[in-house]
Amino acid sequence: MTRRAVSIALGAALIVATAGITNAAAGNPRVSYDRIILADHGPVEPDLQAFIERARDVMWHGGANVAAGNATPTDFGDVLADEVTLFVGPPDLVEDDRFVPVARLQRAEAMKAIGRAVHDEPATDRGAEMHAGYVLKALLEDGLVAPNSSLGGEVCTGTFEKLAHADMTALLEDTGTVVSDWGVARRTPAETGFFRGGVLRGWELGQLLYVDADAPQIRSCCWGHLVMPEGIGAYVQMGFGKGPLIPYLASHVCFAKTDQGWRISAVAIRKEQ
Numbered sequence: 001m002t003r004r005a006v007s008i009a010l011g012a013a014l015i016v017a018t019a020g021i022t023n024a025a026a027g028n029p030r031v032s033y034d035r036i037i038l039a040d041h042g043p044v045e046p047d048l049q050a051f052i053e054r055a056r057d058v059m060w061h062g063g064a065n066v067a068a069g070n071a072t073p074t075d076f077g078d079v080l081a082d083e084v085t086l087f088v089g090p091p092d093l094v095e096d097d098r099f100v101p102v103a104r105l106q107r108a109e110a111m112k113a114i115g116r117a118v119h120d121e122p123a124t125d126r127g128a129e130m131h132a133g134y135v136l137k138a139l140l141e142d143g144l145v146a147p148n149s150s151l152g153g154e155v156c157t158g159t160f161e162k163l164a165h166a167d168m169t170a171l172l173e174d175t176g177t178v179v180s181d182w183g184v185a186r187r188t189p190a191e192t193g194f195f196r197g198g199v200l201r202g203w204e205l206g207q208l209l210y211v212d213a214d215a216p217q218i219r220s221c222c223w224g225h226l227v228m229p230e231g232i233g234a235y236v237q238m239g240f241g242k243g244p245l246i247p248y249l250a251s252h253v254c255f256a257k258t259d260q261g262w263r264i265s266a267v268a269i270r271k272e273q
Helices: 003-025 046-067 107-118 125-140 165-175
Strands: 080-089 100-106 146-148 154-156 182-185 208-211 223-227 233-237 245-247 252-258 261-270
Touching: 046 125, 046 252, 046 261, 080 107, 080 252, 100 107, 107 125, 107 261, 125 252, 125 261, 154 261
Parallel strands: 080 261
Antiparallel strands: 080 100, 146 154, 154 252, 182 208, 182 245, 208 223, 223 233, 252 261
16 A cells, blocks of 8 residues: 555544544434532532541552552541441442441541452452542542431532432433433533533533443543533543542542541442442
């Protein structure tokens, strides 16, 4: 093949690939839905927000410290309450969607127990702490911090009012989707990192949004095709801590105010029991 023929072929391939993204960005015509706001929280009080940011750094650096094999362990206990309650909830959409307390953990053992709960494979004590650190760091980034009625009114991340079970089931049936296709906005469009195939505007914090898992995939990591209620869509970077959504079936980190200030008092995860 001549150099000119190669150039023409590559150009045609690029046009086809670009057309795939552009067509996907037009939105999935089979899905349209109402604009639904599930949370309308005010700002988090400054001392709690400062604690969340500190706890997130402790979890991230602690997990990385273990992963790097450093001999000196991280003091995760600096951000934990004396006792941390572990809750487990169903990973699927069910009518009786509630978290059940399964353990009350002393501070010294909490991270190891949480790490083993969130990771199916056996782990050493330090490996379990690493898993827990990374999971809690991610949950601490979820925003939407407010009293959570599913967890006894404790102040938790990822808090919003879910639709009635019948209403969510009807939405899934009407749109031909599954619950894992849906998330709730934890960031505004202006706070969202990157878009491809268009730029979306107009969603609000706490808004229910659909991600089309059947859209053509982008080869690089962690892009999702987010579709607005009116059917307009674009690819949004969902990874690297910058994703705009949390799952509709969310897990949570909860906080209590102690004599030492705010501390993590509970962790609620979704998994098969």
